[in-house]
Amino acid sequence: MVCMFDKVLLSEKVANNIKKLIIDNELQPGDKLSNEIELSKILNVSRSTIRESVKILVSMNILEIRRGKGTFVCEKPGIATDPLGVTFMNKKDLLLYLFETRLIIEPEIAALAAKRAKEKNVEALEVAFMKMEKDILEGKDHTETDMDFHNIIAKSSQNPIIKRIVPIINDCIKEGYLETKDIPESGEKVIYYHEKVLDAIKNKDEKAAKKYMKEHIENGMGQIRKK
Template identity: 35%
Template sequence: MKKLAHEEILEQLQERIRSGEWKPGERLPTMQELASQYKLSLTAVREALRLLESRRIVSIEHGRGIFACNDPGLLEDPVAPIRGMETRSLLELLEARLAIEPELAAYCAKRSSGAQVRSIRELADLMEDQIGRGEDHFATDVQFHQEIAEGADNPLLAQMLSVVADLSAQGRRETDKLPHMRDKAVSYHRLIAIAIQERDAEQARALMKAHIQDMINTIQSRG
């Protein structure tokens, strides 16, 4: 299966950091420089760096730059064996998300900052606008779920979700093609964002569970 652009640059940047090309605390090239270097869009570079930051391999400091992680121990990837496995089935990956994401949504409703809540609402609105205009909304979809993970303030759970998100990137594009899935996703995202804004952890958990279970049910019904 062909890798997405952000997956390719993610793996290459990760390897360059692990090999010692950029020492802990050393500044990486800017996003624009990396995009030019790899001949990729800024969107792909931004997504790759966001995932690296969620794994604490880089630190993105606004106004200062992108830095290699200061703790060399964090460069050891505890889930590397999982990444090396054969492509998992879409149902397996959705089941993994079902086990993780409802709790992340509940924790996010309890722990997220006001700025994080606003970002989650804005991402829900942006995805709705992108779908309405027929634009690619994949990165926004991924970022919505990742923002919730970060708002949950549990780095280990966020890293677990990052692994599953990496493995299921292509599968998410496939589920997006299923009947009415885009409209359902927009509705679920809006309702989840509202539940988080209202600090309703039980509702956020229930809606995220329903969102992912609905995808599982749709796939299973198609045989």
């Protein structure tokens, strides 16, 4: 007789094996996983165990189930919806704390991007800048295009940890973009600083990239304090 504890341990072990399959097969976010029958054969376990293991990976935000389509690797595998737990933090001054965190890390990330950015990174950054500039000049919400710009800088650092950290912080500060976007001259300053950072990265000027990113974030903090 197999006890429940043994079943749990088996499900966790199989979940780890599925994670290994994802890594070994270099599956990317959005890629489809083998179906239940195939996984059962590959891992030599029952289909019910596969189902339990998949549930574990879904709870860990590694896999997602799309009804009628199958099981897929999550867009941000392994990253929780609110990894910093800001939902349960006191909202007073939270936005400033998030910007303070950005001030500590993003200027250095910009410098690293200036040093390591590849041609495709610079091209993506130019496209993101033009989209953001267009949104601002047309009076549209530039939240997403602004965050895209910063996320591409993180990718340009060629550091996989940084690539994951920056989007997490940006997701937490969406409120910040909404609070500052209607402040007079806010859009003009956003365009100015983003263009300066872009030019510095294109020219591989680490010092300038760090300088203008620092000034950009400090400007944002100043505007938030005025609210």
